[in-house]
Amino acid sequence: MSRGERRTGARVAASKGVAFSKSPVLAVRVPNWRSRLVLFVLFAAFLGLGVRALWLQGMSTQFLQKQGKSRYERVVELPAARGKIMDRNGQVLASSLPVKAVAAFPKEVLKEPAEKLAELARLLDMPMAELRTKLDPKRTYVYLKRQVEMDAVEKIEKLKIDGIDTRKEYKRFYPQGEVMTHLVGFTNVEDVGQEGMELFHQKNLMGVPGSRRVIRDRLGHIAEDLGMFREPHEGKDLTLSVDSKLQYIAFTSVKNAVEKFNAQAGGAVVLDVQTGEVLAMANYPTYNPNDRSKLTGAQLRNRVITDTFEPGSTIKPITVALGLETRRITPDTVFDVSPGYMMVTGKRIRDTHNYGVRTVGGIIQKSSNIGVVKIAQMIPQQEMWEMYTKLGYGQAPRFGFPGATAGRVRPWKSWRPIEYANMAFGHGLSVSLLQMARSYMIFARQGDIIPLSFLKVDEEPIGQQVISPRTAAQVRTMLESVVGPEGTASKAQVAGYRVxxxxxxxxxxxxxxxxxxxxxxxxxGIAPMSKPRFVIAVMIDNPRGALRTGGSVAAPTAADLAANALRAANVPPDSSITDIIIPEEPVEESL
Incomplete structure (x- = not known):
């Protein structure tokens, strides 16, 4: 059919009253199976939707309920209180106080008047600029400040600022403050231990948080409490070995000494001879654990346990004890230490004075380097190294305290003659003050050494024999002579007590x-000598002034500490001497 004929057909159809849709021109032949297929697909789809709707709303409702709850229901964590830390007598050293975290939905809070926001900043103790920085509209939820005191929280809630949310938490409080801080330590804003016993016993002290289900509105407010989901469980309490009275005495003694001798720092430790308990451990400078905003590294350092130093003349009794134990010398063995110096492989070793001829006891009393070196030269190097090892020098400490250092003792095979000579009087090796104090346990006890503990001990531990009771008694006699008018520690004398x-x-x-x-x-030192109760060690770091030696700065500090500690512990006096004689020019130990 030509184009002209089609046009003519259309006009004819129109003139005869045929509907436009019935026009032969528009007639299209479509197979019947296609329309039926489309109808079947549509029917199947609607049937599937119907079955799915019936399943979700009639047979299985958990999915929709879960999705619905996710829109409005929340699980709120309930913090658990951290366990208390107490001293051996039950006095609280660390406890948890209820506080709150203040948070915000920035978009809602920023709608409030400027006056309310200014008052909020004041109650949070932060500049207005800092508050506005935290209220970033791009953020959905933000903490404004953690661990806010309850009285401030109450005032904030009275402002009725939309979008402010508060959550319960705990803040650690330390009643003893700077006195006990290096021992107890502290926690961070998440209530996790960071230093001291708070860190070492984190697992036992921390509680198990609980939770409860609540419904919150769009502003974060709790609209309905749906009940407890899991009960919180508080942490376990911890009882330390420390005695608060002795700790205060030790801290005061060290602080006064550092200030008196214009020293850089100081430390002291008091050990129980019978149980190995650490009764006091003080450091200065220190810090307030309740306000660490200005904390410095020097304040944080626990010098008693983490710092190491060359022990100097305090190691001389160890050298002598080994000589006595191996029967190479006796307390009355005589050594000529004149003319005040000696040469070892071309190196000079000297004393502060020419002490002439001295017994072993006299060598300790006058702290003669030459005398101790001559004793050490009688002892094989390996035996000396084994002695140091038994005492814990250079060994990984097991004190139950974080950061305890091992010190340094090189293998004996690498010691040159001059190095061995120097070690005999405390040079060429390093120890901590706590290690040094523990090693003197062999003299305070019957020649055995016991583990140290920062926790209260109910039973006396089993010791490891290092020297015989006979040797321990012989060295105690020598140490008592040192703390006398003729010794280097005359300023360590205590009226009424043998030290x-x-x-x-x-x-x-x-x-x-x-x-x-x-x-x-x-x-x-050891006190009292008749029946040893305490081992006391004191360190004064870098004193400035005319008095700089251990006998001039550490000995009087130890005497002050010992006098007050013995009386505080109700230890009966064991000496009738009440008039202390200190020579005008005390004997100085050799460096």
Whole structure:
């Protein structure tokens, strides 16, 4: 059919009254199976939707309920209180106080008047600029401040600012403050231990948080409480070995000494001879654990347990004890230490004075380097190394305290003669003050050494024999002579009590060389000598002034500490001597 004929047909159809849709021109032949297929697909789809709707709403409702709850129901964590830390007598050293975290939905809070926001900033103790920075509209939810005191939270809630949310939490409080902080430690804003016993016993102290289900509105407010989901469980309490009274005495003694001798720092430790318990451990400078906003590294350092130093003359009794134990010498063995110096492989070793001829007891009393070196030269190096090892020098400490250092003792095979000679009087090896104090346990006890504990001990531990009771008694006699008018520790005397000990002074290493101006003075002692109760060790770091040796700075500090500690512990006096004689020019130990 031509184009002209089609046009003519259309006009004819129109003139005869045929509908436009019936026009032969528009007639299209479609197979019947196609329309039926489309109808079947549509029917199947609607049937599937119907079955799915019936399943979700009639047979299985859990999915929709879960999705619905996710829109409005929340699980709120309930914090658990951390366990208390107490001293041996039950006095609280650390406890948890209820506080709240203040958070916000920024978009809602920013709608409030400027006056309310200014008052909010004041109650949160933060500048207005900082508050506006935290209220970033791009953020959905933000913490404004953690661990806010309850009285401030109540005032914030009275402002009735839409979009402010508060959540319960706990804040650690330390009643003893700076006195106990290096022992107890502290926690962070998440209530996790960061230092001291808070860190070491984190697992036992921390509680198990609970939770409850609630319905929150769009502003984060709890609209309905749906009940407890899991009960919180508080952490376990911890009882330490420390005695708060002795701790305060030790801290005060160290603080006064650092200030008196214009020293850089100081530390002290008091050990129970019978149980190995750490009764006091003080450091200065220190810090307030309740306000650490200005905390410095020098304040944070626990010098008693983490710092190491050359023990100097305090190690001389160890050298002598080994000589006595192996029967190479006796307390009455005589040594000529004149003319005040000696040469070892071309290196000079000297005493502060020419002490002439001295017994072993006299060598300890006058702290003669030459005498101790001559004793050490009678002992094989391996035996000396084994002695150091038994005492824990250079060994990984097991004190139950974080950060405890092992010190340094090189293998004996690498010792040259001059190095071995230096070790005999405390140079060329390093220890911590706590390690040094523990090693004196063999003299305070019957020659055995026991583990130390920062927790209260109910039963006396089993010791490891290092020297015989006979040797221990012989060395105690020598140590008591040191704390007398003729010894280097005359300033360590305590009226009414027999005290023994040994002073030490070591030059600090600066830029790889021994400094002539920087040194550490220390004293390790036992009291009372008739029936030892305490081992007391004191360290004064870098005193500035005319008094710089251990006998001048550490010994009087130890005497003050011991006098007050013995009385506080109700230890009966064991001496009738009440008039202390201190010579005008006390004997100084050799460096």
């Amino acid at each position: 023994g000990g040994k002073t030490g002074t070591a030059e600090k290493i600066v830029n790889g060389r021994y400094s002539r101006t920087d040194n550490i003075g220390y004293f390790v």
